[in-house]
Amino acid sequence: MKKVIYALFLPLVVVSGFVFANREIKNDTSEKSTSKPFSAAEREAAVKKWEATPGGIMYKKWKASPDGKKVLAGAAKIRKHISAFTDMEAVVTSLSLPPGSRLGFGVMARIDGVDYIVKFEPEKSQLEQLQSLKVNDKIIIRSHTVSHAPKYSYPIVSGDYVERDGKIIFKRAPRNGGC
Template identity: 75%
Template structure:
């Protein structure tokens, strides 16, 4: 009888210990995973600290250079279309991105007289080197001088590139949608 009681109590003790330990771990991780957001003054101090680094100095020089000013002017030119997610007429000027770019698949396009990098992101493979699960299949049919309609949620820049980088979210050619970015899964 004593052995039966021990046999019943022992698993109960082990299980309750595991539950208690798991609860403690969850409390610890939740405390660690919620960093306090920086105040405006702290953000400004961090930015000033970064600007004093060699990379920050290099960026500030690029920003003040004619190339940097040209990129920022190009961004400003299409900002209203980006913020409203409205149509922009574009002409494809090149089927590849500048040499050395690491933006994934994209094309060069002229919008309102300025050149832009139209980037769609990396091409995804299903694991087999020769078999791409290619969401960009219809984009590969684009040709130089094709007139397209694009919409985007963002435009960015990098000192490495001489052109603003437009994220391609929607592309239409001859009134047919040839690309529409799938919505992000699980969140904003």
């Protein structure tokens, strides 16, 4: 009888040891993942270090080129609307993105005389309404983000809200578990 009790007790001790050891490891990783934000000097040092890399050098050349200046000017032109999340009137100019783009689903649109890539992150239920867009459709766009990349000759607007003829055809769903 004692052997049976020892045989059952020993695995219980081993398993509980693994459980407590695993718990301590998880606690250690959570403490390490929360780090304080970089100071301004640290951020500047990181940027200078990155600018010395081949990618940083190429980005600086692109930024100084006519294409780069055009893209940055286009992004600056709508920055006020982006920061205030206000309506921007746009006309769809193309239903496809530039060749080789990896932005997912999107369209080309002209806002205040400047062409933009408008990218969406639709759910399957929203995709049908977005695919109903046609060239020369007038739409209202709201966005929180405008970005750029040397790969593209146009600023990239993330479509958070799109309206056509007074009807909402796309509204970005809030992310789960995040901000």
